[in-house]
Every structure is written in structure tokens, then in C-alpha cells.
Amino acid sequence: DTAVSQTPKYLVTQMGNDKSIKCEQNLGHDTMYWYKQDSKKFLKIMFSYNNKELIINETVPNRFSPKSPDKAHLNLHINSLELGDSAVYFCASSPGTAGHGYTFGSGTRLTVV
Amino acid sequence: TQLLEQSPQFLSIQEGENLTVYCNSSSVFSSLQWYRQEPGEGPVLLVTVVTGGEVKKLKRLTFQFGDARKDSSLHITAAQPGDTGLYLCARPGLSNTGKLIFGQGTTLQVKP
Numbered sequence: 001d002t003a004v005s006q007t008p009k010y011l012v013t014q015m016g017n018d019k020s021i022k023c024e025q026n027l028g029h030d031t032m033y034w035y036k037q038d039s040k041k042f043l044k045i046m047f048s049y050n051n052k053e054l055i056i057n058e059t060v061p062n063r064f065s066p067k068s069p070d071k072a073h074l075n076l077h078i079n080s081l082e083l084g085d086s087a088v089y090f091c092a093s094s095p096g097t098a099g100h101g102y103t104f105g106s107g108t109r110l111t112v113v
Numbered sequence: 114t115q116l117l118e119q120s121p122q123f124l125s126i127q128e129g130e131n132l133t134v135y136c137n138s139s140s141v142f143s144s145l146q147w148y149r150q151e152p153g154e155g156p157v158l159l160v161t162v163v164t165g166g167e168v169k170k171l172k173r174l175t176f177q178f179g180d181a182r183k184d185s186s187l188h189i190t191a192a193q194p195g196d197t198g199l200y201l202c203a204r205p206g207l208s209n210t211g212k213l214i215f216g217q218g219t220t221l222q223v224k225p
Contacts, residue, residue, distance in 0.1 A: 004155075031211045033211070033212075040217065041150075041199055041217070041218050041220070042215070042217050042218070043156070043201065043215040044215075045206075045212050045213070048210055048211055048212060050210075050211065055210050055211075056210050056211075056212055058212075090155050090156075092155070094211050096211065097209050097210050097211035098209060098211070099143060099144050099205035099209075099211070099213075100211065101146050101158040101161055102156075102158065102213065103158070104155030104156050104157070105155050106153070106154050106155050107153070107154070107155050
């Protein structure tokens with residue numbers, strides 16, 4: 001059983017398109033995150049949800065819209081994709097918000113052409 | 114600043130050698146986590162250190178938290194090709210949101 005699963009693994013799309021990435025965790029964790037890893041492997045937080053409530057929105061363009069239908073799922077929808085959106089996007093979860101370690105998904109490599 | 118600086122950025126060594134990776138900050142942090150990321154995968158948590166001066170061992174990996182809780186190190190003894198990967202340190206953000214701030218990583222290559 002995969003603890004944090006995200007789909008798709010690879011996504012190649014044209015500029016201007018809209019795409020979604022899905023994430024599910026079966027760990028019973030309360031908190032889920034989206035991180036972006038750039039070409040230099042730097043990981044930066046985008047969003048955090050705790051029990052379906054948004055608690056972090058880290059100055060991400062409003063073309064990115066997260067949605068958490070329940071605490072086990074956190075999806076990311078991206079409108080009007082731009083070349084600069086190309087990166088690896090990671091979903092992660094943690095038991096709570098008190099500095100716990102994360103369990104990461106295996107990532108979605110998004111390439112905008 | 115909450116930034117974490119890791120050094121070295123890249124390390125290429127032969128199997129059997131020892132190495133140390135450093136993670137430093139100018140500010141005190143409550144805890145520090147180390148992750149290893151292999152190509153095409155997400156980071157995997159190796160250890161969390163909480164107490165100043167704490168030392169934790171995970172097989173051939175030894176993690177140390179500085180006495181002043183501003184720095185940490187990861188020492189690998191007798192490195193093996195399976196140790197190859199990106200090593201990341203991370204600290205909690207200032208607010209209790211679960212946010213982690215990551216260092217820029219150390220890419221380790223162990224040649225057979």
C-alpha cells in the first residue's frame with residue numbers, strides 16, 4: 001500500500017492549458033502539503049491544509065488552486081500554465097502541524113512546452 | 114533568517130570512504146530533520162533531532178544536533194553506492210503550521 005500517492009507521475013502540456021494533480025494519503029494524517037522542487041532541487045512550500053482547512057498559501061499565483069475534499073485528499077489545479085511552472089510537484093502529509101516529519105509522494109514532473 | 118545552508122553542495126567519493134554533510138543556520142531552531150531523496154522519488158525522512166547535542170545513529174549514518182541548536186551534521190561511515198542521493202535538512206517554520214524550510218541539499222555520489 002502506497003502511503004502518499006499522487007497522479008500523474010509525468011505531465012507534459014502546452015502553455016495556456018489547465019491541468020490537475022491528485023494526491024491521496026492513507027496514513028490518517030491531519031495535515032497535507034504541496035511543495036514545488038525547482039531545477040536546482042530546492043523544495044519550497046506552496047500550500048498546507050489541516051483537516052481540510054487551508055492554513056498556508058505561500059504567495060503562490062492564483063492560477064494555482066488547491067482543493068481538499070476530505071483530510072485524505074489534496075488536489076492541485078493549475079490554470080493557464082506557463083513555461084515557468086515546469087518543475088516537480090510533491091504532495092506530502094504529516095500527523096499534525098507541530099513540526100512532525102513528512103511522508104512524501106513520489107512527485108509529479110510537470111513540463112510545460 | 115530562517116534559511117538553512119548545506120555544505121558541500123556536491124560530493125563525489127569512492128565506495129568505502131567516510132564523509133560529513135553540514136547544515137547551518139544563523140538562528141536557533143526547535144528541531145531538525147534529515148531526508149534522503151533518490152532520483153524520481155520523493156524525499157524520505159531519515160531522522161529528527163530535537164535536543165541540543167543529541168546524536169542519533171542509523172546503521173552507518175550518524176546525525177548530530179549542535180549544542181546551540183543552530184547546526185547539524187550527517188556523517189556516513191564506509192559509504193556504499195546505495196547511499197547515493199540528495200540529502201536534505203529541514204527545520205520547522207516559525208509558526209505552528211507544519212511548514213518545513215529545507216536546505217538546498219547535498220548531492221552525494223558514491224562510486225563503486
